[in-house]
Amino acid sequence: MLKIEAVLQPSKLDAVKDALLEAGIEGMTILEARGHGRQKGHTEFYRGREYTVDLLPKVKIELVVPDELKEKAVQAIIGAARTGRIGDGKIFVSRVDEAIRIRNDERGETAL
Amino acid sequence: MCRRFILIVLSLMGLPALALAQAPSAAASSQPVTQAQITALQQAVQTAQMSGDNAWMLVSAALVLLMTGPGLALFYGGLVRRKNILGTMMQSFAMMGLVTILWAVVGYSLAFGHGNAFIGGFEHLFLRGVSLGPSAYAPTIPEQTYMVYQLMFAIITPALITGAFAERMKFSAMAVFLSLWSLLVYSPMAHMVWGIGGLLNSTGGRFPSLDFAGGTVVHVTSGVSALVTAIYLGKRIGYPKTPMPPHSMVLSFIGACLLWVGWFGFNAGSALNSGPLATSAFINTHFAAAAAALGWTIAEWIHNGKPTALGAISGAVAGLVAITPASGFVQPMAALAIGLIAGVFCSLMVFEVKSRLGYDDSLDAFGVHGAGGTIGALLTGVFAVSSINAAFGNDASGKPLPTGGIDGHWGQMVNQCAGIGIAWVISLVGTLVLLFVVDKVIGLRVSPEEELAGLDLSQHGEEGYDFNS
Numbered sequence: 001m002l003k004i005e006a007v008l009q010p011s012k013l014d015a016v017k018d019a020l021l022e023a024g025i026e027g028m029t030i031l032e033a034r035g036h037g038r039q040k041g042h043t044e045f046y047r048g049r050e051y052t053v054d055l056l057p058k059v060k061i062e063l064v065v066p067d068e069l070k071e072k073a074v075q076a077i078i079g080a081a082r083t084g085r086i087g088d089g090k091i092f093v094s095r096v097d098e099a100i101r102i103r104n105d106e107r108g109e110t111a112l
Numbered sequence: 113m114c115r116r117f118i119l120i121v122l123s124l125m126g127l128p129a130l131a132l133a134q135a136p137s138a139a140a141s142s143q144p145v146t147q148a149q150i151t152a153l154q155q156a157v158q159t160a161q162m163s164g165d166n167a168w169m170l171v172s173a174a175l176v177l178l179m180t181g182p183g184l185a186l187f188y189g190g191l192v193r194r195k196n197i198l199g200t201m202m203q204s205f206a207m208m209g210l211v212t213i214l215w216a217v218v219g220y221s222l223a224f225g226h227g228n229a230f231i232g233g234f235e236h237l238f239l240r241g242v243s244l245g246p247s248a249y250a251p252t253i254p255e256q257t258y259m260v261y262q263l264m265f266a267i268i269t270p271a272l273i274t275g276a277f278a279e280r281m282k283f284s285a286m287a288v289f290l291s292l293w294s295l296l297v298y299s300p301m302a303h304m305v306w307g308i309g310g311l312l313n314s315t316g317g318r319f320p321s322l323d324f325a326g327g328t329v330v331h332v333t334s335g336v337s338a339l340v341t342a343i344y345l346g347k348r349i350g351y352p353k354t355p356m357p358p359h360s361m362v363l364s365f366i367g368a369c370l371l372w373v374g375w376f377g378f379n380a381g382s383a384l385n386s387g388p389l390a391t392s393a394f395i396n397t398h399f400a401a402a403a404a405a406l407g408w409t410i411a412e413w414i415h416n417g418k419p420t421a422l423g424a425i426s427g428a429v430a431g432l433v434a435i436t437p438a439s440g441f442v443q444p445m446a447a448l449a450i451g452l453i454a455g456v457f458c459s460l461m462v463f464e465v466k467s468r469l470g471y472d473d474s475l476d477a478f479g480v481h482g483a484g485g486t487i488g489a490l491l492t493g494v495f496a497v498s499s500i501n502a503a504f505g506n507d508a509s510g511k512p513l514p515t516g517g518i519d520g521h522w523g524q525m526v527n528q529c530a531g532i533g534i535a536w537v538i539s540l541v542g543t544l545v546l547l548f549v550v551d552k553v554i555g556l557r558v559s560p561e562e563e564l565a566g567l568d569l570s571q572h573g574e575e576g577y578d579f580n581s
Binding site for chain 1: 355423459
């Protein structure tokens with residue numbers, strides 16, 4: 001089982017969600033986050049003074065999928081989120097030790 | 113045409129009074145009108161005039177209170193960081209409670225009792241002698257209406273100062289400091305400008321000052337006191353390096369609009385009646401706000417490349433401040449000019465002067481109120497005309513005496529400067545003394561830990577927003 005974490009532009013959330021659903025992946029957790037990579041922040045004005053806001057709004061999607069669905073999920077995300085510009089985001093994949101369904105104690109891939 | 117209309121209205125108003133009169137109704141008979149009927153008619157006219165004026169004045173008093181709560185509370189509240197929203201609003205609200213009690217007990221007496229040129233007396237302690245009948249201050253409304261209307265001014269003035277020491281003053285110290293300030297700075301200044309026998313009173317004062325609704329009494333005093341307090345307390349932790357943008361421009365926007373509308377009560381209500389002078393003041397108020405919003409916006413657009421919402425609403429407030437002393441003395445076009453000048457001037461105060469001098473007047477109480485009030489009081493001396501308000505009465509031949517510069521009376525600038533100067537001095541000295549005393553006894557500033565945690569938690573044990581519940 002693999003955990004896929006994708007940090008995305010907030011405006012891409014709907015497209016990525018839809019693409020994942022189409023790829024057959026239904027379970028996901030969505031977090032509101034702030035951050036930046038190489039993307040510069042934007043400037044705001046307060047009382048005539050300019051200042052830089054580095055922490056930009058982001059959205060983070062977390063999914064846990066069976067190993068064989070990894071590439072499909074990743075391609076779905078990339079396809080929906082890519083614009084070609086700096087700020088598109090990143091995907092991280094890591095191994096998951098255990099998954100448990102709270103409702104009925106199911107474990108392993110059937111719990112996903 | 114107009115005269116006939118008035119006669120018809122008067123006679124119609126007279127009919128119910130005639131029903132109460134001892135004499136039989138003259139409507140049906142051909143008897144000559146009796147003295148009793150004339151007296152009854154005069155009483156009816158007076159009652160009608162008073163009811164029109166009193167209705168407007170009570171509404172105005174409500175509008176001015178609205179300016180503090182929630183107008184100012186929201187305007188300031190939105191400008192601070194989230195962790196200080198309640199603390200900021202509580203400061204305005206505390207004034208609504210505290211100043212009311214102080215005013216009722218002794219504040220009104222000190223401001224509007226007879227006393228001397230500098231301060232009233234104690235004849236109205238506990239509002240003794242303040243009846244529901246008319247007073248010399250406002251002959252067509254109950255004195256209690258006048259008292260409660262003036263109370264709303266006494267409430268908002270110290271509340272304005274809270275903008276300077278936002279995010280770092282102890283609630284207890286603020287309550288004591290501003291209560292004392294209200295009695296020792298506000299009441300005397302109000303007495304000098306508006307009280308009978310006051311040094312700066314436009315009727316009979318040594319330096320007859322034209323201050324219609326409190327440019328010096330409210331805005332210069334609060335603005336200068338704000339500056340003194342900001343410097344005495346010192347800067348917020350992290351200022352100016354850490355950006356401290358408003359946590360909710362939405363709240364500030366709502367607050368600013370409430371201030372604009374409420375200001376109609378502040379200025380037009382200062383006519384103390386519902387006649388044409390109230391109309392003049394109403395129009396001038398609105399025109400100045402609009403012109404100043406435009407002035408600040410354009411200045412900012414040039415300065416930064418973008419017009420901000422904060423700039424626009426601050427501009428409007430600056431215009432409202434500047435027109436306050438002028439509202440019942442100038443023509444509408446002058447109001448546009450005053451607004452435009454104030455909008456640009458105050459924006460420069462805030463953009464350039466504040467950052468150059470380095471003081472942390474957190475919410476620009478001095479930049480908008482102190483500077484705006486000062487320039488407004490000066491421009492009042494320039495633009496006041498007797499055709500709008502013959503404030504200095506008539507000369508021997510019955511012609512109205514000129515009031516301001518463009519009316520031919522440039523000497524008025526001396527009196528305006530006297531009013532401004534006295535406001536500066538009493539605020540500087542009074543505030544310094546009070547700050548010093550309160551600091552020694554209670555301590556003014558919150559501890560660094562409390563400041564970082566935020567006033568909501570440290571002073572009130574509450575959170576303004578709970579997104580988790």
